Amino acid sequence: DADVTQTPRNRITKTGKRIMLECSQTKGHDRMYWYRQDPGLGLRLIYYSFDVKDINKGEISDGYSVSRQAQAKFSLSLESAIPNQTALYFCATSDPYSYGYTFGSGTRLTVV
Amino acid sequence: AQSVAQPEDQVNVAEGNPLTVKCTYSVSGNPYLFWYVQYPNRGLQFLLKYITGDNLVKGSYGFEAEFNKSQTSFHLKKPSALVSDSALYFCAVSPIDSSASKIIFGSGTRLSIRP
Numbered sequence: 001d002a003d004v005t006q007t008p009r010n011r012i013t014k015t016g017k018r019i020m021l022e023c024s025q026t027k028g029h030d031r032m033y034w035y036r037q038d039p040g041l042g043l044r045l046i047y048y049s050f051d052v053k054d055i056n057k058g059e060i061s062d063g064y065s066v067s068r069q070a071q072a073k074f075s076l077s078l079e080s081a082i083p084n085q086t087a088l089y090f091c092a093t094s095d096p097y098s099y100g101y102t103f104g105s106g107t108r109l110t111v112v
Numbered sequence: 113a114q115s116v117a118q119p120e121d122q123v124n125v126a127e128g129n130p131l132t133v134k135c136t137y138s139v140s141g142n143p144y145l146f147w148y149v150q151y152p153n154r155g156l157q158f159l160l161k162y163i164t165g166d167n168l169v170k171g172s173y174g175f176e177a178e179f180n181k182s183q184t185s186f187h188l189k190k191p192s193a194l195v196s197d198s199a200l201y202f203c204a205v206s207p208i209d210s211s212a213s214k215i216i217f218g219s220g221t222r223l224s225i226r227p
Contacts, residue, residue, distance in 0.1 A: 004155070035217075040121070042202060042219040043156075058214075090155055100146075101215060103155030 003027050006091050006104035013081050013111055021076045021107045023091030031096065032074040034058075034066060037088040037106070046089075049074055081111040114139045116205050118218035125193045125225050133188040133221045135203030145186040146204040146215065147177055156202060162186060173197070193225045 004025045013019050025032065030051045035043040045058030047066040055066060063085060065077045078085055091104040115138045125131045137143060144163055148156040160171025167179040177188045186203060203218040 040219055042116075042118075043217040045214060048214065092156075100158045100161065101148075101156070103148075103157070105153070105155045 002105065003102050004091055004093055004104035006089075006107050008107060009105065010108045011110070013109070015082055015111055017081050019078045019081055019109070021078075021089055021091075021109070023074045023076070023104060024072050025074075025091075025093045025102070026072065027093050027095070027102055028071070029093040029095050029102075030071060031094045032068070033092045033094070033101070034064075034074070034076045035090045035092065036060065037090060043090065046076065078109075078111075081109075083111045085109065086111045114205065114207060114216055116203050116216050116218040118201075118203055118221045120221050121219075122222045122224060125223070127195055127225050127227050128192050131190050131193045131197070131223065131225075133201050133203075133223060135186045135188065135218060137184050137186065137203070137205040139205055139207045141207050144206045144215075145177070145179060146206075147171065147175070147186075147188050148202045148204060148217075149173075150200040150202065150220075152199075159188070159201075195225045195227055198223055198225045 007022045033048045034046040037043050044060050046064050048056050049068045052068050067075050089107045092101045094101045117136045146161045147159040149159050150156045160169050162169045162179045170176045175190050200220050200222050202220050204215045206215045
């Protein structure tokens with residue numbers, strides 16, 4: 001099994017719909033992140049969480065919300081999806097001692 | 113503001129030739145520096161990191177990177193490219209005072225190795 005699992009892998013949704021992207025990790029790390037990838041823009045941080053009770057906004061949090069249900073689970077919600085939220089979304093977890101990130105395989109979201 | 117620049121959108125190299133993927137950064141204080149690789153339909157995979165010590169860092173798949181503090185650069189290199197090295201490469205930086213908690217990624221460089 002993958003260290004970081006994202007579901008769904010692909011999703012097409014309509015404008016205005018609410019959608020949730022889920023992430024779970026088996027690394028046992030406290031820190032989890034949601035990133036968005038757009039061509040030519042690299043990865044941009046949406047939200048991050050350092051433990052179950054800690055949620056922080058990243059650089060592009062508008063239009064998104066998150067929930068940290070447990071150490072291993074961190075979900076991202078789009079309350080009312082819009083076409084410019086069409087992107088590849090990545091969840092990641094990190095170990096503060098080794099400084100490396102482990103990424104999931106991504107969720108490709110299309111908003112029509 | 114902290115930032116990472118990858119000046120080349122694409123790098124094309126013949127198999128067997130050396131390759132370099134460029135990265136420069138701007139952070140306050142000393143940085144943690146990283147390279148990640150992304151293969152099609154996959155998440156990012158860690159290649160190597162510079163935290164402290166020797167400026168030349170060796171990583172996975174024969175890649176290495178050199179930290180140059182005066183030029184604020186962290187270029188990725190490999191002596192002999194393979195077709196299988198073709199992928200999207202991301203440079204990333206985190207200032208030490210953030211405990212690497214928030215990594216800033218560059219825009220990515222697509223490396224294409226021709227047979």
